[in-house]
Amino acid sequence: MLLSVIVPCLNEEEVIDGTHRHLVEALSCLTDMDFEIIYIDDGSRDNTGNLLKMLQAADERVKVIRFSRNFGQQIAITAGLEHAAGDAVVLIDADLQDPPEVIPDMVTRWREGFQVVYGRRTHRPGETRLKLWTAKLFYRLINKLSEVTMPLDTGEFRLMDRQVVNALLDMPERYRFIRGMVSWAGFSQVAVPYERVARQAGQTKYSYLKMLGLALDAIISFSIAPLKVAAWVGFLASGLALVGIVYALVLRVFTNIWVPGWTLLFIVILFLGGVQLISLGIIGEYVGRTYGEVKMRPLYVVLERLGFKDVQPPGK
Numbered sequence: 001m002l003l004s005v006i007v008p009c010l011n012e013e014e015v016i017d018g019t020h021r022h023l024v025e026a027l028s029c030l031t032d033m034d035f036e037i038i039y040i041d042d043g044s045r046d047n048t049g050n051l052l053k054m055l056q057a058a059d060e061r062v063k064v065i066r067f068s069r070n071f072g073q074q075i076a077i078t079a080g081l082e083h084a085a086g087d088a089v090v091l092i093d094a095d096l097q098d099p100p101e102v103i104p105d106m107v108t109r110w111r112e113g114f115q116v117v118y119g120r121r122t123h124r125p126g127e128t129r130l131k132l133w134t135a136k137l138f139y140r141l142i143n144k145l146s147e148v149t150m151p152l153d154t155g156e157f158r159l160m161d162r163q164v165v166n167a168l169l170d171m172p173e174r175y176r177f178i179r180g181m182v183s184w185a186g187f188s189q190v191a192v193p194y195e196r197v198a199r200q201a202g203q204t205k206y207s208y209l210k211m212l213g214l215a216l217d218a219i220i221s222f223s224i225a226p227l228k229v230a231a232w233v234g235f236l237a238s239g240l241a242l243v244g245i246v247y248a249l250v251l252r253v254f255t256n257i258w259v260p261g262w263t264l265l266f267i268v269i270l271f272l273g274g275v276q277l278i279s280l281g282i283i284g285e286y287v288g289r290t291y292g293e294v295k296m297r298p299l300y301v302v303l304e305r306l307g308f309k310d311v312q313p314p315g316k
């Protein structure tokens, strides 16, 4: 039995050695299972690439994929999944916020027959209030809007059976939100609670803007509710406009004070203009993504691969 561990890394030179040591230590507890660790260097601009090369040279269980530039964590994980040979695959962050000690517990649950074992954070020190609050809001929203339910308080940290990984590999979309895709795929899922600790060193690689981008990807790829919102707001605005029309007609026909209606007219025009632009924007977002998908570009470009025995097909 082989366990593949996938670690996406962007500018993680401060933590990568420590993470590797911890990982190997935790994985060595699995006496009846071999493991491989696949590091993806997601276009780091610091020394991460070289450190990974050194880890790889020292241990053949380490494999490295280096991207030609930054493609994002979700794409990095996808590359890892495409290259993983394991019967089960674990996704884990490079900053030790997800404790590797939990992996053996995950394997135990997997052996019991669960095909997805996700880590559920019980405690999250070192995160700002705003981040916790926005995360909560996001899960509420996505679970309301889309037909799949995504478990609260989970990150990417999870173990997946080969069958689940294959299901993910069958999803070629570019705008990827792996957590959502795993929920969509189904299978038997179970949570393992763990305490999320603060980042060991280095900065978070997710600015609020980047988080917002990920949230938008998730909502737009998992629901067409925003399109419906556009339509509903349109109906509402048209209803209001109808009332306005009746009002204007009444003033015009039965009184001679119809010039003051100018204010109302002005407001209605502004309002309708706004509603139309919002609706167009929402539709544009979907059209733009459709365009992105139909181009069928590869998801990532590889700079080099280290430690893989067979020649791999170029990244899809």
Ligand code: UDP
Residues within 6 Å of the ligand: 007, 008, 009, 010, 011, 012, 042, 070, 071, 072, 073, 076, 092, 093, 094, 095, 097, 203, 204, 205, 206
């Ligand atoms: N990461 C990546 N590419 C990116 C952003 C992040 O590979 O464009 C990696 C990063 O190195 C880390 C993981 O994704 O291993 C999670 O990132 P981070 O810890 O910065 O996010 P946070 O825990 O603050 O949400």
Ligand code: MG
Residues within 6 Å of the ligand: 093, 095, 097, 199, 204
């Ligand atoms: Mg982190």
